[in-house]
Amino acid sequence: MSKVPMTVAGEQRLRDELARLKTEDRPRVIAAIAEAREHGDLKENAEYHAAREQQGFIEGRIQEIEGKLSNAQVIDVSSMSNNGKVIFGATVDLINLDTDQEVRYQIVGEDEADIKAGKISVTSPIARSLVGKEEDDIVVVAAPGGEVEYEISQVHYL
Missing domain, CATH: 1.10.287.180 (Transcription elongation factor, GreA/GreB, N-terminal domain)
Known part of the structure; x- marks a missing residue:
C-alpha cells in the first residue's frame, strides 16, 4: 500500500x-x-x-x-520555509472573484477533511486545482454549480 x-x-x-x-x-x-x-x-x-x-x-x-x-x-509544513506555493498541509486564503467573498482552507489528508473547520481533502477538486499554484495566481475550480474562479491571496505554512 x-x-x-x-x-x-x-x-x-x-x-x-x-x-x-x-x-x-x-x-x-x-x-x-x-x-x-x-x-x-x-x-x-x-x-x-x-x-x-x-x-x-x-x-x-x-x-x-x-x-x-x-x-x-x-x-509538517510549519517546519518548511514558506515560498508562497500551495502544498499539502498549507492554509490558503482565497478570494472568490465573482462574489469577492474570502475563504480560508487547509489542505489535509482524506481522513482529516472537515469542511466546517475549513479543512479540505487533498483529493477534492478545489485542493487539486490549488496544489502547485502560488500567491496571486487565479485558479478555476469545477464546482457542481459551474466553474468558480478564485484568486490565491495568501499561503500560510501553519
Missing part, C-alpha cells in the same frame, strides 16, 4: 483515539462481556451479544487506525 499524506495534527488525533480505544474502551467492553457471562445462558443474553458486537467494532477500529498510521506520511 502506498503512503498516505497526513498532517501532524491528524496523526495526533489518530494516536489519541487509538490510545483511548486500547486503554479505556477495550477494557470496559471486556468487563461488560465478563459481567454478561455471569448472567448464565449466552444464547438469549442480549447484554452479552451487544458487548461482543461492540468489542468487534472496537477491534476493527483499532486495526483500521493502526493500518492508517503504518501507511501515513506525516508532513
Whole structure:
C-alpha cells in the first residue's frame, strides 16, 4: 500500500483515539462481556451479544487506525520555509472573484477533511486545482454549480 499524506495534527488525533480505544474502551467492553457471562445462558443474553458486537467494532477500529498510521506520511509544513506555493498541509486564503467573498482552507489528508473547520481533502477538486499554484495566481475550480474562479491571496505554512 502506498503512503498516505497526513498532517501532524491528524496523526495526533489518530494516536489519541487509538490510545483511548486500547486503554479505556477495550477494557470496559471486556468487563461488560465478563459481567454478561455471569448472567448464565449466552444464547438469549442480549447484554452479552451487544458487548461482543461492540468489542468487534472496537477491534476493527483499532486495526483500521493502526493500518492508517503504518501507511501515513506525516508532513509538517510549519517546519518548511514558506515560498508562497500551495502544498499539502498549507492554509490558503482565497478570494472568490465573482462574489469577492474570502475563504480560508487547509489542505489535509482524506481522513482529516472537515469542511466546517475549513479543512479540505487533498483529493477534492478545489485542493487539486490549488496544489502547485502560488500567491496571486487565479485558479478555476469545477464546482457542481459551474466553474468558480478564485484568486490565491495568501499561503500560510501553519
